[in-house]
Amino acid sequence: QVQLVQSGAEVKKPGASVKVSCKVSGYTLTELSMHWVRQAPGKGLEWMGGFDPEDGETIYAQKFQGRVTMTEDTSTDTAYMELSSLRSEDTAVYYCATYDNIVGATHYWGQGTLVTVSS
Amino acid sequence: DIQMTQSPSSLSASVGDRVTITCRTSHTISSYLNWYQQKPGKAPKLLIYAASSLLSGVPSTFSGSGSGTDFTLTISSLQPEDFATYYCQQTYSTPQTFGQGTKVEIK
Numbered sequence: 001q002v003q004l005v006q007s008g009a010e011v012k013k014p015g016a017s018v019k020v021s022c023k024v025s026g027y028t029l030t031e032l033s034m035h036w037v038r039q040a041p042g043k044g045l046e047w048m049g050g051f052d053p054e055d056g057e058t059i060y061a062q063k064f065q066g067r068v069t070m071t072e073d074t075s076t077d078t079a080y081m082e083l084s085s086l087r088s089e090d091t092a093v094y095y096c097a098t099y100d101n102i103v104g105a106t107h108y109w110g111q112g113t114l115v116t117v118s119s
Numbered sequence: 120d121i122q123m124t125q126s127p128s129s130l131s132a133s134v135g136d137r138v139t140i141t142c143r144t145s146h147t148i149s150s151y152l153n154w155y156q157q158k159p160g161k162a163p164k165l166l167i168y169a170a171s172s173l174l175s176g177v178p179s180t181f182s183g184s185g186s187g188t189d190f191t192l193t194i195s196s197l198q199p200e201d202f203a204t205y206y207c208q209q210t211y212s213t214p215q216t217f218g219q220g221t222k223v224e225i226k
Contacts, residue, residue, distance in 0.1 A: 061213075
């Protein structure tokens with residue numbers, strides 16, 4: 001069973017960056033395809049990007065291109081999502097989630113990390 | 120980007136009712152359609168993948184159908200624990216996109 005444990009809530013000022021971590025247990029990170037999804041308060045789910053094992057590359061939603069970086073530390077089985085140039089509209093809960101390429105769905109989810117952007 | 124239109128956006132139902140939620144996509148996506156359940160303050164939970172495959176451990180009162188552009192999630196007999204928000208998701212093309220959600224409330 002995969003477990004994903006994310007870092008704690010963050011409060012950032014506009015223009016700053018935030019880096020959210022996602023620790024994997026039960027599997028190694030190299031066995032998984034990690035994606036990131038966010039949810040603004042009271043709103044729906046928004047896919048940000050994730051690792052595509054077919055290409056061996058990380059793909060980002062165009063909306064976040066240039067502002068988001070998703071990385072992995074396989075020595076600690078921890079995935080990271082860094083979002084820069086934060087604005088108030090980035091206030092959201094950020095989820096890491098494993099994408100199962102066989103079934104084409106996001107199966108295991110972290111508990112979420114609330115990032116609040118406020119001056 | 121593929122647009123997802125879920126309907127209704129909310130509904131009120133009673134325990135034991137049959138509930139149907141629909142999801143329409145702006146382009147054909149074969150069967151690359153998933154359904155999630157989300158309760159307040161919690162992460163989404165995968166229920167159905169590939170339009171109609173029930174994830175192991177999910178009650179058989181949930182079922183999914185459809186292909187192409189029109190999909191349906193059915194709850195055959197609504198249980199108290201089923202009151203939640205439901206989202207469809209397409210993984211046919213990047214960016215993956217979600218429907219806006221359907222909130223199922225107690226009547």
